[in-house]
Amino acid sequence: MEKQQSKDPLHGITLKTILEKLVDHYGFDTLGEIVNIKCFNENPSIKSSLTFLRKTEWARKKVEELYLNTQSKFKN
Known part of the structure; x- marks a missing residue:
């Protein structure tokens, strides 16, 4: 049987x-301008942002969309 590849x-x-990766690429200042959410603009940290994004689907979707649109620009 072949394994199913996720789309x-x-x-x-x-x-x-x-x-x-987004913070490394943009920094919190620019990230907060692109995706205007409080956790990026007021005392930002990875930990507090993760907590917010895990609870807030609309914000997570925006961050994921930005990641997909920016992925080719990341340094490997």
Whole structure:
């Protein structure tokens, strides 16, 4: 039997990894301008942002969409 490959481009990528790559690429200041949410604009940290994004689906979707649109620009 062949294994099914997931069609989800985010399959196997944790929210923490997504956030860390975005912060490395943009910094919290620019990230807060692109995705205007409080956890990026007021005392930002990876930990507090993860907590918020895990509880808030609309914000997580925006961050995931930004990640997918920016992925080709990341340094490996």
